Amino acid sequence: MAREMLEGEGYGILETLNAEQAVRVATGYAGRFILLLTDVVMPGASGQDLAQQLGLQRPAMKVRICRPFPSSRGSSSSQMLSRGWSSVHQSFSSFTTERLMEKVREVLTTKPASP
Numbered sequence: 001m002a003r004e005m006l007e008g009e010g011y012g013i014l015e016t017l018n019a020e021q022a023v024r025v026a027t028g029y030a031g032r033f034i035l036l037l038t039d040v041v042m043p044g045a046s047g048q049d050l051a052q053q054l055g056l057q058r059p060a061m062k063v064r065i066c067r068p069f070p071s072s073r074g075s076s077s078s079q080m081l082s083r084g085w086s087s088v089h090q091s092f093s094s095f096t097t098e099r100l101m102e103k104v105r106e107v108l109t110t111k112p113a114s115p
Helices: 002-008 019-028 047-057 077-082 097-109
Strands: 035-039 062-066 085-088
Touching: 002 097, 019 047, 035 047, 035 097, 047 062, 062 097
Parallel strands: 035 062, 062 085
Antiparallel strands: none
């Protein structure tokens, strides 16, 4: 559903079913990644684990991690934002096209905090 929404707005999308496949696709893709849009929970790894692994290959990539509820596990919001990551306490299935596009534009226009 998110892929269809984003493609409808003109974004090019590489969609995968799990973290292992995402790493394989990212490794084999020569083009530029501007955003990783992932769920916090997925088969094979957490969204945060995937973002950290892909961030080593593509340090300029921004990240949006969606999750259905606040989590006490993992990086704090300030740590995530300092890395150019952002999270939202909302699941993919509850996004309207407008809300998803608002959040994508928000993360793409936010500059990471200086170290």
